[in-house]
Amino acid sequence: MKKPAFPHVEAAEQYARDVVKGKIVACKWVKLACKRHLDDLKKQRRRDFPYRFEPAKAERIIKYLQLLPHTKGKWAAKRSTVQLEPWQKFGIGIPFGWVRKKDGRRRYRTIYFRVPRKNGKSIIAGGIGLYMFTADGEFGAEVYSGATTEKQAWEVFRPAKLMVDRTPELKDAFAVEVNASNMVRLADGSRFEPVIGKPGDGSSPSCAIVDEYHEHPDSSLFDTMETGMGARDQPVMLVITTAGSNIGGPCYQLDRDCQKVLEGTVDNPELWAIIYTIDEGDDWSSESALKKANPNFDISIDGDFLRARQRDAMQSASKQATFRTKHLNEWVGAKNGWMNMLKWAACPPRKSLAELEGRKCYIALDLASKVDIAALVAVFPPTSDDPLWHVHGRYYAPESRVLEQADNNAQLYQSWHLDGVMTLTDGEVIDFEAIKEDLRTFATRFDAVQVPYDPFQAAQFAQEMLAEGITMVEVGQTVRNMSEPMKEVEKLVLERKLAHGNCPAMTWMISNVVAKIDVKDNIYPNKERAEQKIDGPVALIMAVGRAMLNEEGPDLSDFISNPVIV
Template identity: 40%
Template sequence: MKAKRYPKGSYASRAIDYAKRVVSGKIPACWQMRAACQRTLDDLNRTDLIFSVEHIDHACAFIEALVHIKGQWAGQPFLLADYQVWIVANLFGFLNADDRLRRFREAFCLLPRKMGKSAFASAIGLYMCFADGEAGAEVYCGATNLAQANEVFRPARLMAQQSPGFIDAFGVEVMAKSIFVEATGQSFTPVIGKTKDGSSPHCAITDELHQAKDDTQVQAFRTGMGARQQPLLLMITTAGFNIAGVCRTEQLTAEGILRGDVVDDTVFVAIYTIDAGDDWRNFDSWIKANPGLNISVGEKYLRTQLAKAIQSPANAAAMRTKHLNEWIASAAGWLNQNDWANAANPSLDYQDFEGSPAWIGVDMSTKQDLTAISVVVQTDDGKRAIFPFSFLPQGAIDGGRNATAYASWMSSQELIVTDGNASDFAEIEAQLSKLVEHFDIQMIVFDPWQGENSRQKFAAQGYETSIWQANNRGEWTIAMDDFEADLKNGKLVHPDNAVLNWCAANICAHHRGVTRVPVKPAPNSEQKIDAMVAALMAFAASNIIPAPVTAPTIEWFD
């Protein structure tokens, strides 16, 4: 099929050219952006889709008729950068061939700080509300608090007021908390939390989704859009610190779409970050993650942020999260996440190690925390493999901040959910019984909190057991030092279990002199570490190998 040609310099041509330059490597980009741009190019050849120049022109021209409302460009036209043209062209240009309605109903856009994402979202919201031809269009910008919701609404309000001819062209009234056309019912308003019953968003914008406590607002937007023919849920955000939150879950789903693991033709994805293995200290990595470099943010500013991050480890996590869109669970995270990712082997299966010597760590809990069983075995190539089994009571899931991730992990069978509001020790002990029958158990180590009763039961069955000396900082230090060294040297592997990965990202080290112990990022944090604590106990036990008993030689007595 001969490729369709688009007028040089047109918005459609710019969008396609941007995609080609990303795919070819002329524009440095992460794998997510290369895949997203390849998706654009592939979709141009689909017979069930139309790439409408008219729709692209209409949306882009509207946005560029608006004005910037702050900074050095205040009062000047909102000229779109190439990457923004690519986003708009995808959102509004791809139509289903059968009904001529827009193909994309949702968009997940991960953009770093200083990319002007809130103003960009505001412009899209204004277009959807007043220029999209939707009768009674309702547009909402949602967030967890009014200040954040206003990060999108305030620019929209000022754009409406300051863009020449806007108010007269659309007959809008601009108020403190809404932009609307009374005669037609079109409205653009900020919303905190869940929208009121009866709301029917034509467009819903969630700004800084990483701050959301749960997915209540996102789901309310989704269900409210049912009556609209071509709505848009625009999730636009930077990365955050809660890798079990709704934002990270949405990103993983979006990445699944790009990989082809998840089939959903209605979700557009644009994720600007760096690749695993990229050196964040190298400014070339920053170019990948910041498409607005030298447009909305200067190179000098970003280089200054990089220098600060290198000089101050305390600032590095925040800088990497906000400027590189890396999900770092804690600024004080203990384990190198690149090393951890490199140790992942999804093909590992504990069933393949039946009868193998094994060491087990058990971290018990009573109510809201995870209970974790971690098994350490030695592989044929001399490495040590960690197999986690994590439990959580149903009561700890319902309505919790991590509910979205928990539901996903339940579905993938990476999290075992027990009935009630407290840990079900009987079910946990039943799982432990299966494991001790499967492996050749060398030692079961229980944590001192709630572990003694279970320890006695398994000791009575003849298994070697012990209670971990949690207050012995020296033991923790040795375990953590050895674990970290083996991980760095490629001597540890794990099955890429989502719960264990989460705990590995969350776990921090509390230092006192030359000693350290594992801790949560904060005392009451919902970022759990239990599966890693259990893994550390099992790992430490596997280091204690009895010295072989050798027969004395005759020469020794001579």
Template identity: 40%
Template sequence: MDYSIVQLASNSKFVAKSAQGSTLDGLNTHFACIDELHAHKTREVYDVVETSIGKRLQPLLFAITTAGFNLSGICYELRNYVIEVLSGKSAGGDDQFGIIYSIDKEDEWTSDSALIKANPNWGVSVHPETIKSLRDKALTVASAVNNFKTKHLDVWCNADAAWMDLTKWNECADPSLEESDFYGRESWLGLDLASKIDLTAAVRLFPKTINGVQHFFVFPQVWLPRDTVNSAKNASYCGWEYEARLKVTEGSVVDFEEVKEYVRRSCSDFVVKEIAYDPWQATQLASELTDQGCPMVEVRNSVQNFSEPMKTIEALVMSGRLHPIFNWCVSNVVCHRDAKDNIYPNKLRNENKIDLVVALIMAFYSFLIGGGKIEKPVDLTPMLDSPLIFNW
């Protein structure tokens, strides 16, 4: 049902329209208001609406928005035009009005004065206690910084940003952990099979209650073919092989028989509830392991599947309840945040490896969806304003 405000005498109406630009052709607009322009993935809606005011004598087009992440979109383009108008650099602009509340480059974004400068309704509709609380979380959670800056300081940022606070991650890490301490315990396993000439990663995840508080312990396994180790730009591979942090299979491709043996041994040594895998590279391997009684579960590599477990992982690290024995890959992960505050792992360069992080996320997805329960739930609020990082 469509709702509208109608003025019968002039047969005029004020109505919400679809965000699909293809449905807006034929409009004859007198006044239009486009909210949160930064979230528009294309310029289609703005262009159609702007065109539709051409038949009016005194039309008005409003665009209201916070800053965002898309530096090549219509919103950032319009912002730059407004700046040119306000600075007198544009030859035209007499029919344009714009106002931007933000901070200056020299301002310290964490200061109270910066918050007041960027929020003109400070203390009226903008509540200082709430904004300061979100600022404090951004100071603690690295991935919350960019979202805080865009939403509350109107600073344009790149959506791909640091995910994990590496200081907190390293504080949680415990290299002395031994998997033998967990024999016979319930576990969840994430398996990320890359191409056979690249990194293949697995992560075992063990929940354990300590002094009434649930903690999670993480153990990795990584495989690379010998030819890749010898030719790779990453000079650390040889050292990691010596330290038994990297399993090298002879030849030019990863020997998936060794991967299958690892999975079978896991099912023998531990009570493996589920083994999460991405079907893109692992269909045949998963089919063989399923026939052998391994509890394989398909987890597609998608924003929908990865966002919640990523936020859960970050929250557990911040509360000191996730204990890895590695940091390789963690600093290589950046996350992209979409308009719905979903996050997803990415990497800045192809040579940056994030496979262990992906395997960890898949293990947590399996835990959360497959019957596992986070006791004393962690507060995910800090992660609602976040982006991402990881390094192996």
């Protein structure tokens, strides 16, 4: 039998075919990634399809990576070179084989790789970085391993540096000079180095590797790297990460974009994505879940090790979130989070404010601090012809603190401001006049039944609004006041009756909420760290609480609140 011209590519594509046919157990996202490539192979014959697959290019990077040595563990001790598994050949090689028909440049500019821990991420990231540094043909290549901490930045750079040190042939062939904190090629000035935070002015990355993106509080590093790539013909942004706990962060947002591309609901032909995890509804405590999420099961990650971690998680609720995040690659909210964020993300679409014009609503205010965040959240209860609870929020922060980066969440607040979700008011403190104006607008456009508020910081505000005819209701943030409405919000999400519109600000804050439970099974919204804001959820809970008292619904005799101020 004649040997295939490109055996590694053939192995990669056989993997894709086996996944699509169900011969290899894989989650929905891996199946869609495989199907996308196989479908595009058929489309490339069409004149109107702007891309073609060149197997030689994919074969080349796979061969290169398999010349590199392992840097730790049993294979490093044996001085073995990297041997990529079929799933790695598919995930790494295939995107490098796709080019644009018009000029032969690479099709994929962003490669997103989400895979659980110990499945060879460092080898993948470091190897691709070295390829882009030495063998991609880019004159004056600049490769950066970017992260939020020095330790994380070196997680990619250190293995790459060791690979060069242990491969004299590679060092000599490309005239690589290995220094303490970078590698350079004197012939053309190419360099490979770790970066903490943003790269310096004038940087022009040909390849940027963002490792463990889920740990990044904002997208500043990603955005700066991407912006600097403008002068390059075919740059690569490689994001390689596990899942995390920051549902409102940039990694989760990118992850959601990747899912939409794989599903075909968003067209981004320059984004390559592959995600290894389990499917919704899978039994996370089963052995099949371990194998589905971990493509290198019993290869680079020991099956017995995973089984032991799984048993620990089954016996200890405190270990479950960590196990499911790191080893099953599932996103969770706060580490001991209240809300099931997958259920939250699956809530139905909400109606626009224009569609809700004149409808009954409850508008809650959380004005806890003038130097932090304030929240106004309007909740529209169900009607006879609409079973959903619709939620719209407005959020406020002082502009000076955001522009001066005085707040850890300044980047998030700026993006929400651009999205029209957050108002940045002039000065060092929140200008309550902006909130009053929004409240007046809501009260005019809708049937505002009540406006619950926490009396802390809000007494004068409430008196002024009361004088204008708005029904203000004082609701202290006590366990007795918050427990039942908080349980009701969770119930509405699980029943898919809360239409929140995937507002990025509310979603981020919901993911920060930790449910503090007392001996009587009462719950109360809390947070783990000061920067994890929960003002929006607190206002949501208060608004739902007042609606529960005034609308037909469950018996809430235990829900105690002060009477309406008259």
